[in-house]
Amino acid sequence: MITVKEAHERIAVSVKKLPVEEKPLNSAQGQVLAEDICAGFQLPRFDNAAMDGFAVQWEDIRDASQEHPAVLKVTEEIAAGAQPGLPVAAGSCAQIMTGAPMPKGADTVVIFEHTSGFGGSEVKVFKAPEFCANVRYAGEEVRPGEVLLKRGERLTPAELGVLAAFGRSVVPVYRRPRIGIITVGDELRSPGERLEGAAIYNSNGYSLGSCAIAAGAQISGQWQVPDDVAVIREALVEALSASDLLVTAGGISTGEYDYMQELLTGLGIEQEFWKVVQKPGKPFFFGKGDDGKMVFGLPGNPVSALVCFLEYCMPTLSAMQNSGYHGKIEAELVEPFPADKKRYRFLFGRIWQKKGRLFCKVSPKIESHMITSLVGANCLIEAPASLQPLSAGNAVTCNVLPWSSLDE
Numbered sequence: 001m002i003t004v005k006e007a008h009e010r011i012a013v014s015v016k017k018l019p020v021e022e023k024p025l026n027s028a029q030g031q032v033l034a035e036d037i038c039a040g041f042q043l044p045r046f047d048n049a050a051m052d053g054f055a056v057q058w059e060d061i062r063d064a065s066q067e068h069p070a071v072l073k074v075t076e077e078i079a080a081g082a083q084p085g086l087p088v089a090a091g092s093c094a095q096i097m098t099g100a101p102m103p104k105g106a107d108t109v110v111i112f113e114h115t116s117g118f119g120g121s122e123v124k125v126f127k128a129p130e131f132c133a134n135v136r137y138a139g140e141e142v143r144p145g146e147v148l149l150k151r152g153e154r155l156t157p158a159e160l161g162v163l164a165a166f167g168r169s170v171v172p173v174y175r176r177p178r179i180g181i182i183t184v185g186d187e188l189r190s191p192g193e194r195l196e197g198a199a200i201y202n203s204n205g206y207s208l209g210s211c212a213i214a215a216g217a218q219i220s221g222q223w224q225v226p227d228d229v230a231v232i233r234e235a236l237v238e239a240l241s242a243s244d245l246l247v248t249a250g251g252i253s254t255g256e257y258d259y260m261q262e263l264l265t266g267l268g269i270e271q272e273f274w275k276v277v278q279k280p281g282k283p284f285f286f287g288k289g290d291d292g293k294m295v296f297g298l299p300g301n302p303v304s305a306l307v308c309f310l311e312y313c314m315p316t317l318s319a320m321q322n323s324g325y326h327g328k329i330e331a332e333l334v335e336p337f338p339a340d341k342k343r344y345r346f347l348f349g350r351i352w353q354k355k356g357r358l359f360c361k362v363s364p365k366i367e368s369h370m371i372t373s374l375v376g377a378n379c380l381i382e383a384p385a386s387l388q389p390l391s392a393g394n395a396v397t398c399n400v401l402p403w404s405s406l407d408e
Contacts, residue, residue, distance in 0.1 A: 001275040001276065001277055001282075002273050002275070002276055002277070003276070003277050003344070004276060004277070004278050004311075004344045006273075007273060007276045007284070007286065007312065008312070008315075010272045010273055010286065011272075011286055011294075011312060011315075011316055012319065014272065014286075014288050014292075014294060015294075015316055015319040015320055016292045016320070017174065017319075017320060017321075017322050018174045018175045018176075018177060018244065018320050018321060019174070019175050020034040020035075020172050020173065020174060020175070021172070021173060021174075021175050022170045022171070022172055022173075023170060023171060023173050024169060024170055025160055025163055025164055025168065025169060025170070025171060028155050028160065028171055028173055029155060029156075029157075029160065030154065030155065030156075030176075030216045031154070031155055031173035031174065031175075031176060031216060031321070032152060032153065032154050032155070032173055032174045032216065032321040032322060032323045033149055033150070033151050033152065033153050033154075033155065033159075033171065033172070033173060034151060034172040034173055034174050034322070035151050035172050036147050036149070036150050036151050037147070037148045037149040037163065037166075037168070037171070038145055038146065038147055038148060039142045039143065039144055039145060039146045039147075039148050039166055040144070040166060040167065041144055041166070042138055042139035042142060042143055042144050043139070043141045043142040043165070043166075044136050044137070044138050044139070044140065044141065045138060046101050046102075046138050047101065047102040047135060047136065047137050047138050048099050048100060048101050048102060048135070048136050049078075049096045049097065049098055049099065049100050049102060049109045049134060049135065049136070050098065050109065050134045050135060050136050051098055051109055051111045051112070051134045052096070052097050052098050052111070052112045053095075053096060053109050053110045053111040053112045053114075053115065053134065054072070054074070054093040054094065054095055054096060054109065054110045054112075054115060054123055054125070055078070055088055055093060055094045055096045055102055055103055055106035055108075055109055056072060056088065056093040056106055056107075056108055056109070056110055056125070057088060057089075057090055057093075057105060057106060057107060057108070058107055058108040058128070058131045058132070059090070060072060060090060060091060060093075061108075061110060061125045061128045062128050062131075063128070064125045064126060064127060064128045065126065065127070066126050066127075069116075069124040069125055069126045070124070070125040070128075071122055071123070071124055071125075072091060072092055072093040072122060072123055072125065073091060073092045073093070073121065073122050074092070074093055074094070074095055074120065074121055074122055074123055075088070075092045075093070075094055076094050076095070076103075077094070077095040077096075078094050078095065078096045078097065078100040078101065078103065079097050079100055080097050080098065080099035080100045081099075081100070082100060082101075083101060084100075084101055084102070084103035084104070086103065087103055087104040087105040088103050088104070088105035088106040089105060093106070093110075093123065094106065095118055095123075096109060102135060107131070107132055107135070108129060108130075108131060108132055108133055108134070108135065109129075109133065109134035109135055110125050110127075110128070110129060110134075111129070111134060114126055114127040114129070148162055148163075148166065149162065149163070151322070152322050152323050152324065153323075154216065154321075154323055155171070155173070174320070174321040174322055174323075176216060176217055176218040176321075177215075177216070177217040177218065177244050177245055177317050177320045177321065178217070178218050178219075178220040178242065178243045178244045178245070179212045179217045179218070179219055179220060179243055179244070179245045179246070179247060179317070180219075180220050180221050180222070180223070180239035180240070180242055180243035180245075180246045180247070181204075181205060181208050181209055181212070181219065181221075181222045181223070181239075181246075181247050181248075181249070182222075182223045182224075182225060182232075182235050182236065182239055182246070182247070182248045182249070183202050183204045183205045183222075183223070183224050183225070183248075183249045183250060183300075184225055184226075184227065184232060184248065184249065184250035184251040184260065184300065185202075185226070185227060185250045185251070185300060186226045186227045187199050187200050188200065188201075188202040188224055188226075188250075189201055189202065190202060190224065191206075202224055203302050203371055204249040204250070204298075204300070204302055204305050204306075205222050205224060205249075207302065207305075207306050207374075208247060208249065208298075208305060208306070208309050209222060210403070211306070211309050211310065211313070211314065211402065212247075212313075212317070214402040214403055215313075215314050215317040215318065215402065216317065216318075216321060216323075217245075217317050220239070220242040220243045221238070221239060221242055221243070223235040223238070223239060227251065227259070229259050229263065232251065232259055232260065232263055233263050233266075233267070236248075236263055236264065236267055237267065240267065240269075240289070240293060240295075243293065244293060244294075244320065245293065245294045245295075245296070245313070245316065245317070245320070246293065246294070246295045246296070247295075247296045247298060247309065247313060248260055248295070248296070248297045248298065249298045249299070249300055249305045250298075250299070250300030251297075251300070252274075252283050252284070252285050252297040252298065252299060252300075253283040253299065254283070260285070260297050261274060261285055261297065264285070264287055264295055264297065265287075267289075268289055268290060269287040269288065269289050269295050270287050270288060270289070270290075271285065271286075271287045272286045272287055272288065273285070273286055274286075274297075276344075277342065277343050277344060277385070278343050278344045278345070278346065279340050279343040279344070279345050279346070280299070280301065280303055280304035280307055280346065281298070281299055281304040281305075281307050281308040281311075281346070282299075282343070283299050284296075284297065284298060284299065284308050284312075285297030286312070294316065296308070296309075296312060296313055296316075302371040303348070303370060303371060303373060303374070306374065307346045307380065310380055310399060310401070310402075311346065311380070311399070314327070314402065327399045327400050327401075327402065328397055328398065328399050328400075329351075329358065329397075329398055329400065330358070330395050330396065330397055330398070331351050331358035331359055331360040331379075331395070331396060331398050332357065332358065332359050332360070332393060332394070332395055332396075333359075333360060333361065333381075333390055333391070333392055333393065333394045333395075333396050334359050334360070334361050334392055335361045335362065335392055336389055336390055336391050336392050337362045337383075337389065337390055338389045338390075339383045339384070339385065339386035339387075339388065339389055339390050340383070340385055340386075341385060341386070341387055342385050343385055344382070344383070344384055344385055345382070345383040345384075345385075346380050346381070346382055346383075347362045347363065347380070347381045347383070348362075348363045348373050348374055348377035348379070348380055348381070349361055349362040349363050349377055349379055349380075349381045349398070350363070350376065350377060350378055350379065351378060351379040351381075351398045351400065351406060352406060353406050358398075358406070360379060360381055360396065360398050362381055363376070363377050377401065377404075378400065378401055378404035378405065378406070379398040379399060379400050379401060379404070380398065380399040380401065381396055381397070381398050381399075382396060382397040382398070382399065383396060
């Protein structure tokens with residue numbers, strides 16, 4: 001049996017980064033950049049209007065007021081995407097739309113609301129803005145060659161928008177990890193099926209699959225199999241051939257029907273460890289094949305399985321994509337709870353922010369079979385083994401759940 005720290009270390013040295021591929025922007029959501037992206041041109045590309053109004057020479061309107069408006073001749077209308085045709089001379093102006101290029105000679109834009117309006121051959125200006133107001137200058141946001149996005153950044157709508165703004169139609173990214181998920185047990189039924197006798201619904205397939213997608217992975221397949229050696233072996237062979245990383249839930253302990261460890265070893269998966277000094281999730285298997293494929297054998301209890309996935313599989317999926325895992329922060333415990341004397345403990349709970357400080361508390365239901373303890377939780381609270389209970393006011397490590405956010 002090994003410690004949580006040792007488990008992380010052994011997994012980390014086994015990770016191989018995935019190959020790089022070129023993906024169209026509209027299908028790269030959630031993937032990780034494989035190289036720095038630099039600006040091919042300045043932004044804005046040209047001086048342009050920040051507001052609808054009139055491009056003027058500030059000296060012509062500097063003293064404008066309601067009682068004594070400045071009157072200017074309108075020489076042209078410039079729409080976004082159009083090129084100015086005439087320079088703005090003293091006593092004249094151009095009607096201009098947001099984003100349209102500034103005409104030569106103009107240095108300021110007067111907003112529409114401070115004028116007599118559009119449509120005439122001349123316009124009255126009732127209020128002068130600051131000199132050079134409402135103008136976006138070429139290169140003020142980004143210079144040519146400037147690094148826009150760095151390798152290792154995950155592509156969200158913000159990053160995709162930046163790439164599109166600079167004309168990138170495809171982008172180099174690490175391939176999504178292909179993950180297979182096998183759930184084991186004669187008692188398992190799929191949601192929607194009828195329950196009879198001692199049957200239960202399979203929740204692991206759904207919670208683990210959702211976590212995998214949150215980590216940017218692609219599910220290569222999901223298998224729900226009974227406690228039958230031949231059927232489990234067939235599913236393992238199929239899943240291993242289709243996946244970079246395989247997760248199993250159930251059949252990994254020492255019971256009469258726990259075949260998973262023996263079958264994996266028989267298929268060439270070298271065991272790196274089995275059993276971790278933690279609660280929940282002690283019967284936790286990690287191994288890898290000669291081809292570098294990794295296998296995580298999780299307990300069947302839903303809370304135990306999810307704890308192991310969050311603690312070990314999520315960081316692994318990030319590392320495979322050359323992206324750091326940044327889910328853990330420290331918070332102050334507001335209610336005491338008993339630590340385990342021998343095992344590192346993981347408990348679902350809530351974390352929130354108040355007046356610049358972070359606080360947390362454990363969910364009321366803490367046993368590994370109590371799946372409803374997950375409802376309302378936004379973090380996984382960690383506690384090293386200790387002879388003494390954790391007291392209110394202690395600083396503890398919290399792993400913020402990937403689908404959650406901090407409470408205020």
